[in-house]
Amino acid sequence: MLTLIKNARIHTMDDRRPVAQAALIEDDHFVFVGSLEGAQVELCRRGQQAQEVDAKDRLMLPGFNDSHMHFIHFAKGLMSVNLTGTHSIKEIQERMAEGVRVRPAGPDAFVEGEGWNQDYFTEGERRFPLRADLDQVSSTVPMMIMRACFHIGVLNSAALKALNITRETAPSYGDLVEVDENGEPNGIIKESLLDDTKAQISSLNLETMKKIILSAQQEALSQGITSLQSDDVGYTPKADYHLLFRAFAQLEAQGALHIRVSEQCLLQKEELIQEFFDAGYDDQWGSAWFRPSCIKLLADGSLGARTAAMRQPYADDPSTKGLEMFTQPQLNGLVLCAHRHNMPVAIHAIGDRAVEMALDAIENAQLLCPENHPRHGIVHCQITDQALLRRFRTLDVLAFVQPIFIDYDMNICQSRVGEALTSTSYAWRNLYENGVHVSFGTDCPVEKFDTMPNLYSAVTRQNVSGEGKHTFLPQETMTMEQALKCYTIEGAYASGEEHLKGSITPGKLADFILLDQDLFQIDPEEILHTHVEEAWVSGVCRYKKA
Structure with a gap:
């Protein structure tokens, strides 16, 4: 199966051929990248025909590769309480209360929220939420909320009890558990303990x-x-x-x-x-x-x-x-x-x-x-x-x-x-x-x-x-x-x-995208208003903007 992408502004990311206007795909990989005339010569040489896709003068790039993220966390987060954009602890409490109301059945099911950032709070004191703040929502349903950086988490009393984080056990965690002036955990956990907790409570x-x-x-x-x-x-x-x-x-x-x-x-x-x-x-x-x-x-x-x-x-x-x-x-x-x-x-x-x-x-x-x-x-x-x-x-x-x-x-x-x-x-x-x-x-x-x-x-x-x-x-x-x-x-x-x-190079996988604006030609502010119109993986269009 051959596919010809023509009339494209191809930026290959391959220094040996930085730009092109056509690409020929066989099965899941590129077999030719260059001019339209060159692609047609290649088809004649092969004695084959190709399905043609007119890129309509759009910018064509290799597919983006996000080199560090947390994909399962992102996917799982679609089921968590969204705390992004909260401007106060009160707003966190309101959103978590709704999360408690619709939580899955089961006494041990944690209600998780994520995305808050105390630097964006508009209330007088820009502080981390604490156990006491979450207990005002519920002290019996276990809850954990994570800061936007995902290096700080806050637990309510029910969650601390479920995880056996107590006045007696807190010292064994060192700086990873915060305690109040009386030595009681205040709900804040950090770093590797938070990572262990996420894995322990995962549903x-x-x-x-x-x-x-x-x-x-x-x-x-x-x-x-x-x-x-x-x-x-x-x-x-x-x-x-x-x-x-x-x-x-x-x-x-x-x-x-x-x-x-x-x-x-x-x-x-x-x-x-x-x-x-x-x-x-x-x-x-x-x-x-x-x-x-x-x-x-x-x-x-x-x-x-x-x-x-x-x-x-x-x-x-x-x-x-x-x-x-x-x-x-x-x-x-x-x-x-x-x-x-x-x-x-x-x-x-x-x-x-x-x-x-x-x-x-x-x-x-x-x-x-x-x-x-x-x-x-x-x-x-x-x-x-x-x-x-x-x-x-x-x-x-x-x-x-x-x-x-x-x-x-x-x-x-x-x-x-x-x-x-x-x-x-x-x-x-x-x-x-x-x-x-x-x-x-x-x-x-x-x-x-x-x-x-x-x-x-x-x-x-x-x-x-x-x-x-x-x-x-x-x-x-x-x-x-x-x-x-x-x-x-x-x-x-x-x-x-x-x-x-x-890169868009013969022999490599045919993973590429088509954009609605040419990133090399537009004003920098227009970058934020540029959209992916198509995403192809292994020579198959897997996304098309509606």
Whole structure:
């Protein structure tokens, strides 16, 4: 089966042939990219005819590849109470009350809400909600609400009881459980404890998981996302990656999986990583539709919650430097375990101390096991100085970044870490132009996986929301070509699949999108009003804008 895409403005993301006007697809891959005349010559040579698709002078790009998100969390979140946009604790209480009213049957069923951000509260005191606030909604129905960063959660009394987090057990969790002046848990839990809790209370089963995947994949395709790299293990019941893999495998076998998923497997202990490898999983396992691509590690928290690990105390709260989730020897051991199996790690590191620790652990593994060369990376890598930026290149470490983060972080970065450190942070152009492999993602559902705001943030460095336009570190503004490469071919490189996808190149999978505006020709403000009209995967149109 041959398909001819003609009359397109093709930007291939392949430096050997940057632009074209026609592409010929056989089955699931491109066999010709170039001029319309060249495509017709190829058809004559083959002695075949092709189904013709007139692109009508629209921009054609490789499908977007979101290099870091939480796809199952996003899909599961469609069933949670939406707390995004709440402006007060009272508004959270009102929405959670409705969630309690319609919650599934069963005394142990948690009511979950997510998306609140105390910095957006308009009430006098911009504080975290507490157990007492949720108890006013219900002290008998277990509830958990998560901040928009998903590094902070709040439990009510019923949830604390169900999880056995008490005055007596709280000290065993250290800084991961907050207590009041009397030593009683105030409801706030953090970081790895929150991750464990999400897995413990997950109500997903195989059939539910498949159902939400099918629903969420259409949302992804509507944004032009044909591939994604996702941290999902922690959102399955008891972190059961076998169940997760089975759900994707069954959908693939049914021909129902229409996006390509690379799993960034969250495994925070050496014995768990070793069990994963002993079970036969590595970055060669799976298919072009679904496969594990790396081990995910969490080295710190978030800037908004002041849990990102810093080398110096926070400028607006000198009492803390954030949270280091591992000691350096612990992190070294985790990275080395994966490295010895030639499996990459992707380390969540936002603060400069966490970035430093991640780079140290990667360098240690490279020195101790030089025969292996997995593509290790750092996720977020927000707060950096020039020395840290240079080490990315020296160690050949990938940067998984989220341009949309500056929409919020430009408002808090300087107050959190000071002017000097801010000036060398969120330095994606610096990294890219110094030869570092930089890939774009959204960290959805921390942010929506809307692709155009992400591109806009990269090429303008301006805010998407809020009043008035503000430019954040304009020296880091990227060109549209650079930004699109970070969203396509660099995403494929990050998952070790640049030979299969990421550019419109003969021999690669025919995953591409058609847009209603030419991103290379329009005013930057029009990026936010650009839409994906069609998304094709394996040479089949899987989404068409109504």
